[in-house]
Amino acid sequence: DAKTTQPDSMESTEGETVHLPCSHATISGNEYIYWYRQVPLQGPEYVTHGLQQNTTNSMAFLAIASDRKSSTLILPHVSLRDAAVYHCILRVVGQGGSAKLIFGEGTKLTVSS
Amino acid sequence: NSKVIQTPRYLVKGQGQKAKMRCIPEKGHPVVFWYQQNKNNEFKFLINFQNQEVLQQIDMTEKRFSAECPSNSPCSLEIQSSEAGDSALYLCASSLGGAGNTLYFGEGSRLIVV
Numbered sequence: 001d002a003k004t005t006q007p008d009s010m011e012s013t014e015g016e017t018v019h020l021p022c023s024h025a026t027i028s029g030n031e032y033i034y035w036y037r038q039v040p041l042q043g044p045e046y047v048t049h050g051l052q053q054n055t056t057n058s059m060a061f062l063a064i065a066s067d068r069k070s071s072t073l074i075l076p077h078v079s080l081r082d083a084a085v086y087h088c089i090l091r092v093v094g095q096g097g098s099a100k101l102i103f104g105e106g107t108k109l110t111v112s113s
Numbered sequence: 114n115s116k117v118i119q120t121p122r123y124l125v126k127g128q129g130q131k132a133k134m135r136c137i138p139e140k141g142h143p144v145v146f147w148y149q150q151n152k153n154n155e156f157k158f159l160i161n162f163q164n165q166e167v168l169q170q171i172d173m174t175e176k177r178f179s180a181e182c183p184s185n186s187p188c189s190l191e192i193q194s195s196e197a198g199d200s201a202l203y204l205c206a207s208s209l210g211g212a213g214n215t216l217y218f219g220e221g222s223r224l225i226v227v
Contacts, residue, residue: 043204043221
């Protein structure tokens with residue numbers, strides 16, 4: 001199964017821009033890069049995803065390396081509500097388009113005031 | 114707020130008892146996934162459906178676990194005889210299908226087996 005590597009934890013301060021790295025050296029050409037975040041006692045929340053081009057939405061900017069072997073989730077002006085475990089996941093296309101997610105351990109982001 | 118509805122949020126069962134969890138996917142989503150998240154926050158894929166048909170499932174699911182997604186009814190995941198190691202957060206997610214379509218997760222059902 002495809003795998004990703006992320007730092008166990010990162011610390012930040014409110015208002016900062018945070019860069020969360022993810023390595024996926026064995027990514028295949030048809031695998032999407034997904035980011036989810038999760039706080040205790042809740043299910044994962046979708047943040048963003050991409051295939052090859054950088055993407056942006058109201059939550060984050062996703063920068064994907066040209067060789068697709070790594071990506072960085074950029075969170076502008078973080079607040080206390082952004083404290084969570086951030087998962088970088090590869091979306092594997094299986095039989096019948098089942099496309100399950102393969103989760104890693106994620107990066108625990110701590111935000112201080 | 115999540116549009117995938119999971120019930121109950123918490124359930125406590127004794128060893129050997131049945132445990133049943135339900136999931137209403139987001140409206141219009143034909144693909145449903147079940148994941149198990151253990152106390153170390155590790156995710157394990159269990160099974161997924163497209164409409165009422167099983168697409169993939171792991172060996173564990175084929176034995177003590179059963180799941181279904183009947184038409185016009187909530188999807189369900191049932192553990193026939195709960196074991197202590199089944200204590201976990203069970204997450205349901207739904208999707209339009211395909212690699213480019215996002216999975217949206219519910220809040221999960223936390224099972225505690227005593």
